[in-house]
Amino acid sequence: MGRRAKNKQGPPEPLEDTLAQAGRHSANKLGKRKAEDAKEGLSKRPAKKARENKENPKSKTLLGKGKVSEKPGRAPSKAKTKRKEDVEEEEGGNSEGWEDVEGDQDLKAHARSLFHDSDDDAEGGFIGDLDDLEMAGADADDDDLLQGPIRELDLDSDDDELEIAPARTKGKKSKQHERPAKIIPTASDQSSSDEEDEEDSPVTFANMEARSKAMDAKATREAELDAKEMREAEFAGAEDGDFADADVDEDMDGEDGKGEEAFRLPSAEEREEEKKNGGPDVHTVQRRMRECVRVLGNFKKLAAKGRSRSEYVQQLISDIASYYGYNDFLAEKLFQLFPVAEAIEFFEANEVPRPVTIRTNTLRTRRRDLAQALINRGVNLEPIGKWTNVGLQVFESSVPIGATPEYLAGHYMLQAASSFLPVIALSPQPNERVLDMASAPGGKTTHMAALMQNTGVVFANDANKVRTKSLTANIHRLGCKNVVVCSYDGREFPKVIGGFDRVLLDAPCSGTGVISKDASVKTNKSERDFTLLSHLQKQLILCAIDSVAPDSKTGGYLVYSTCSVMVEENEAVVDYALRKRPNVTLVDTGLEFGRTGYTRYRGKVFNEKLSLTRRFYPHVHNMDGFFVAKFKVERRTKTRPGREDTGKGSAEVEAGEQKAFDSDEDRAYMDMAEIKRKRMKAKGLRVPAQLKSKLEHAPTVEAVA
């Protein structure tokens, strides 16, 4: 089903409606795909899988009709733990990606287990610290946030750059030897009848580009095929509803269902009892999830008499939380973002590592030269896709990709594909003055420096001084000569310095887009974290806007990005900025793919221009969850006296007049004294007694990226 959901984001609906919508999808088909995943050990291009599934209708899966056996549970978490240990962190960056090279068995076990039954009890969920948070007046509601400034945030965050020395691979089979999915199939301009034959031939430098295009084209065709199948299936379902009935019969009567009792949703009491007894076994959870998805897909017809939709939803969320190891709060929050069956795809995608990608540093080399050099060292790679001319996706390597001579010489950056996107959107030009407001460890800074061909100046700022060390190291390694590193709280801009042609705010965030890299997010985020982060992001975005020179001859742009999929950290922040700064407008990001941002979400209505923002998802684009918005900043103008900010997006303003900002509301976000107090504390300076009481109640939030 995930493929069907691709490119098809409707406005999110209330949960009930969402579930009704899911009814149009076939749960068992989703399951079949999973079975194939499991069989193959690693994700392949999704569109291809759809075909394989068709050819192998007997696949056995959790969400499909399927007897499940083999190793169950959460092998994924095991695999991840092992990988984390295996890789070495370099220059303060995060370990990621090349951990795949080892632990082949773990990953295969994980893939097998995703939708297969087992009697092996699951490994426990991830353990993470719940931050001790306190913020006077903090509430999920936007307006309540304005009651007071955020007190204190732990500014440490993980990186989306993959600054690692990959696992030693010699003599070991890479987990990636089963070629992972290409990133975002976007091209549709190439078609070759013999491409199937060519697919098995080795990738060489000579055929690399052509192969990549052919794969993109093929994936697009397959996605179209899937979409067609989906439409047909929906049509068939709408016609007589037999689709779902057939599943029921097969489930209960077919060979897969032999010996299984008919499914019955437990009552609230039974669930309580189950919890008391240590929770259900994995087999039960798997089966229940499969059944709940199926019933919610055609509720009217399949629901047991007297049972409500919300009972099924609650059961499903609770099972998702236990099966994938999330806390209930986050499981529900993420679940709400998607139609039911697609939500499962999202959770599944978080269990699989994203492709390893590198960015060519054009200050030192050209992509073709780099590719050739790495191919000569036994690295199997391809260009990422049409949308970037500097990215390479690494499929397999017999050498550690974070320690090759080319790496050490700064010819490339190990960098997640998603983190190319904000820089592409910002598009800094030679000779400009650019601010990277939250820049460590510098993946995007160094990318910008390269696009500017080492001219002009990039101010690379990060509030976390420790992290600026890895930033500086990367700047040196990659030969960037136009970068100034500084360490201020972003909220001190533009007082520190302003008037930039372009500003990038790659904001500290919850990291809900990078759960496959950092599983601790599954359990260490609470409602309050999102409130606090959203609050900080709102403060930062106003400062970022005010740091842009509206009169810039070449620019006047701000890009806001996060590696979070949460609406509070994305659309809500952008909408807030539009309301508070009527001199800014959203413009097209220039990115060729990505789903459009929400203009409505669970009762909230955002500025309709939010449709210009872009969302990226692991299960759709095979890259980290990411959000990108681009603003054009104009000169400030003033509303006529008496004209009110409507609160519905940018207020109407009259050219030539100075806009009076809503200073009361801004004050809460822009309390510089408070920011200074926090800085003093962070630097270990003595805070005057009268300020202490405030700080003692300061909350902390762990922000990752």
Ligand SMILES: C[S@@+](CC[C@H](N)C(=O)[O-])C[C@H]1O[C@@H](n2cnc3c(N)ncnc32)[C@H](O)[C@@H]1O
């Ligand atoms: C998403 S990461 C940045 C990744 C970086 N842009 C890159 O591409 O390598 C977010 C960064 O924001 C920093 N940060 C957190 N709070 C900040 C603040 N108030 N002002 C400036 N930087 C902050 C964190 O230290 C972290 O390095």
